[in-house]
Amino acid sequence: MDKKTKGSWLIHHTNKLHGVTNQSGYENTYLAGKAGILLSAISANKQITVNNDRLEVLAKAANINTTFELPKLVEVLQQQQLIDKSSSGIAVLGVTTATALQHTSDIFDSLTPSPTETATIALAERASLSPILADDVSEDLADMYKLAKPEISQLLSDAEQIGFVDTERLSKSETLLFNGNLFRRESTQKIKNVLDSLKENEQLILSDFTENLRKKACISVDAAKHFLGENLFQKVTAIGLFDISVVSNSTEDVGFLTLPSAFSKYSSSMVDDAFDLAKAFVSSVTYGMTKSAYERGQIQMVEALLSALVRGESVGPVRAIAQDYKVLELKGVVEVRHGTKKGRSGPMLRLLKKEVGELALQAINQGDVSEHSISSLPTAAVTLFKGPEANREIVRRRQTKMSPKATNDMLAVLRTGGGL
Structure with missing residues (x-):
């Protein structure tokens, strides 16, 4: 496993650990993951200086306790020579999403984690x-990491309770393990196996919907439910066949679907979007294209806009910039400042993480992110973004409570189907 993939799993596990009251036994995972999350929030492609006020805001937005966790995390990053600290703030050496993941892996290893x-x-x-049977993977892990039977049993129990993996009971003696990253890579054969497990009419509906989603890049949850029907929607989203992201403002929450492999044309989608930055970028840009009025700065030529940002240029000034990109500001993806261009003054937008803009441009070029893509995005500025894994958990809990059997057949065929 390369460092970027390992770092992605550390971020994944840390987000799961954040949802439990006690991280006992996984302190090194949690510390390394939190350090990686902070590093991503404060970094840019070029060296950047972050003052103490901005550091606290970015840390809070990343769910980091500024009283207890932040000082320790800054200390860890300083020990790794990734930042320089002064009384007024910190200087961050050029760090991309990929290198942030590599550094997360290195930090984890430096903490001497347990087997x-x-x-x-x-x-x-x-x-x-x-998907794999618990008994099969238990033997492999026991041999590889020299773990005794009680340790393996505890590990599997922790993994299920914390959410490192999902579980489905096939019988009293068989438990199937999988997780929400099933369709982020090598997805073609897996999707075929899922289709083969469905009824003929469900196969046709799902195949048409998937093709439609490929063309449009993202489709609202309401439209997806209408197209698929509630039961089929619950089945396929519970196993992660589609990503559900949610954008919010002061009046409503609106969800939309994307393909998990939407950012994996050139590399691993799981690695590229480990921090959910690309999907947050696409959601904000789509809002600017579809719902922002012309007089306040509606995006007319999205490719030109993104290309300019990727080249390192500032765009604007328009009023919308000060309001519509708050999520991206809090995630450290963009910087909004007052500026002047072509005789006009106002809010200007600059991209801090070039690779995130490149991924957003890639997704938009691959699909038709247009006024037909998201018909019901909020009409006020997007102020919150909830990533796919958190939403899949909600759908999966609801689906599992209703009927565990609804996904068992699909998981079983994924485990036994050819080409995997």
């Missing part, structure tokens, strides 16, 4: 390739 912590990463990786 169990390391094994949970291997478990998640294995469960993302195809």
Whole structure:
């Protein structure tokens, strides 16, 4: 497993650990993951200086406790020579999303993690390739990491309770493990296997919907439910066949679907969008194209806009910039400042993470992100973004409570189907 993939799993596990009250036994995972999350939030492609006020805001937005966690995380990043600290703030050396993940992996290794912590990463990786029986993977992990039977049992229990992997009971003696990254890579055969497990009418509906989604890049949840029907929608989103992202403002929350492999044309989607930055970027840009009025700065030529940002140019000034990109500001993707261009003054936008803009441009070029893509995005500025894994958890909990059998057949065929 390369460092970027390992770093992605550490971020994944840390986000899961954040949802439990006790991280006992996984302190190194949590510390390394939090350090990686902070590093991503404060970094840019070029060296950047972050003052203390901005550091606190970015940390809070990243769910980092500024009283107890932030000082320790800054200390860890300083020890790794990734930042220089002064009384007024910190200087961050040029760090991309990919290198942030590599540094996360290095930090984890430097903390001398336990075999169990390391094994949970291997478990998640294995469960993302195809669903696997718990008994089968237990033997492999025990041999690889020299874990005794009680340690393996505890590891699997922790993995299920914390959410490192998902579980489905096939019988009293068989438990199937998988996770939400199943369709982020090598997805063609897996999708075919899912289709083969469905009824003929469901196959046709899902095939038409998937093709429609490929063309449009993203489709609203309401439109998806109408197209697929509630039952089929719950089935396929519970296993991660589609990503659900949610954008919010002061009046409503609106969800939309994208393909998990939307950013994987050139590399691993799981690695590229480990921090959900690209999907947040696409959602904000789509809003600017579809719902922002012309007089306040509606995006007319999205490719030209993104290309200019990727080249390092500032765009604007228009009023919309000060309002519509708050999510991206809080994630450290863009910087908004007052500026002057062509005799006009006002809010200007600059891209801090070039690779995120490149991914957004790639997704938009691959699909038709137009006024037909998201018909019901909020009409006020987007102020919150909830990533796919958090939303899949909600759908999966609801689906599992209703009927565990609804996904069992699809998971089983993924495990036994050819080409995996």
